[in-house]
Amino acid sequence: SQTIHQWPATLVQPVGSPLSLECTVEGTSNPNLYWYRQAAGRGLQLLFYSVGIGQISSEVPQNLSASRPQDRQFILSSKKLLLSDSGFYLCAWTGRGSDTQYFGPGTRLTVL
Amino acid sequence: AQKITQTQPGMFVQEKEAVTLDCTYDTSDQSYGLFWYKQPSSGEMIFLIYQGSYDEQNATEGRYSLNFQKARKSANLVISASQLGDSAMYFCAMREHVVNTGNQFYFGTGTSLTVIP
Numbered sequence: 001s002q003t004i005h006q007w008p009a010t011l012v013q014p015v016g017s018p019l020s021l022e023c024t025v026e027g028t029s030n031p032n033l034y035w036y037r038q039a040a041g042r043g044l045q046l047l048f049y050s051v052g053i054g055q056i057s058s059e060v061p062q063n064l065s066a067s068r069p070q071d072r073q074f075i076l077s078s079k080k081l082l083l084s085d086s087g088f089y090l091c092a093w094t095g096r097g098s099d100t101q102y103f104g105p106g107t108r109l110t111v112l
Numbered sequence: 113a114q115k116i117t118q119t120q121p122g123m124f125v126q127e128k129e130a131v132t133l134d135c136t137y138d139t140s141d142q143s144y145g146l147f148w149y150k151q152p153s154s155g156e157m158i159f160l161i162y163q164g165s166y167d168e169q170n171a172t173e174g175r176y177s178l179n180f181q182k183a184r185k186s187a188n189l190v191i192s193a194s195q196l197g198d199s200a201m202y203f204c205a206m207r208e209h210v211v212n213t214g215n216q217f218y219f220g221t222g223t224s225l226t227v228i229p
Contacts, residue, residue: 032215043203044157044219051214088155094215099145099164099207101217103157 002027006091006104013111019064019078021107023091026072031093033074034101035066038088050074086111113138115218116204122224125194132179133189133223135204141165145207146187148178151222152200160202163187194227201225 003026013019025031032051036044046059048066056066063082067075074091091104117136125131137146148160163171163178171178179188191198204220 034217043221046217049214090155090157092157099215100147100159100162101205101207102159103149106155106157108155 002093002095002102004091004093004102004104006089006107008107009105010108011110013081013109015083015111016080019076019081019085019109021076021089021091021109023074023076023104024072025093028072028093028095030071030096032096033068034092034094035074035076036090036092038090040087044090048076081111083111085109114220115139115208116206116220118204118220118223120223121221122226124226124228125191125198127196127227127229128193130190130192131194131225133191133202133204133225135187135189135220137185137187137204137206139185139206139208141208143209146178146180147205147207148176148187148189149203149205150198150200151203157203161189191225196227196229199225199227 005024034049035047037047038044048058050056050068053068064078089107092101094101115138119134144165146163150158150160161171161173161176161178163180170180175192177190201222201224203222206218208216210216
C-alpha cells in the first residue's frame with residue numbers, strides 16, 4: 001500500500017533563517033506531487049505541484065521554492081523565512097490516471 | 113468566482129443524528145471530480161469520498177454519502193448516525209483538468225462540525 005511521509009512534524013524557526021521540508025511517497029511510481037499551505041483556521045492554498053522529476057509548477061509568487069530530485073521525493077525550501085510563512089504545510093500525491101489526492105501528516109511551521 | 117463554496121462555517125449535530133454539509137462548485141468542464149476530506153485537530157487531511165462528474169449514482173462510503181446534484185452544481189456530504197469522533201473540519205474539493213498543466217485541485221474554506229453528546 002502507498003504511504004506518504006513528511007518531516008519534520010513541527011518546526012520553529014527565526015525570521016531570516018532557511019527552510020527545508022521533505023515529503024516522500026512509498027508504494028507507487030511516477031506520482032503527481034503537491035505542496036499546500038494552510039493558514040490557521042483557513043482552507044488550503046496550493047503552492048507547487050510536480051508531474052515528474054525536475055518538473056515544478058508554481059501557483060503563487062512567494063518566498064518559497066520546491067524541488068523534486070527523485071521520483072518520490074518533494075522538497076519545499078526557503079532561503080530566508082518571513083513571518084507570513086508560518087502555517088501548516090501539507091504534501092499530497094495522486095497516482096497516474098487517478099483523481100484522488102492523499103495527504104501526508106503535515107508540518108506545522110512557526111516563524112518567530 | 114470561487115471554484116468551491118462552503119457556506120456553513122460551523123455546524124452542530126446531536127450524536128446519532130444525520131447531518132448535511134453543503135458544497136457548491138463552479139466549473140465549465142464536462143469531466144471533473146468532487147471530494148470530501150476530514151481534518152481532525154491533529155491536522156491530517158483524511159480522504160472520505162469521491163464523486164466523478166459522469167457517475168450517475170451518488171457515492172457512498174460507510175456512513176458517508178455524497179448528494180450529487182449536477183444541474184445545481186452541488187455536492188453535499190451527508191454523515192449518518194453521527195459519532196463524537198466525527199467532530200472535525202470538513203473540506204469540499206474539486207478536480208478540474210487544465211490544458212497543458214494537468215489536473216488542478218480546488219478546496220473550499222471548510223465547515224467545522226461539532227457532534228454533541
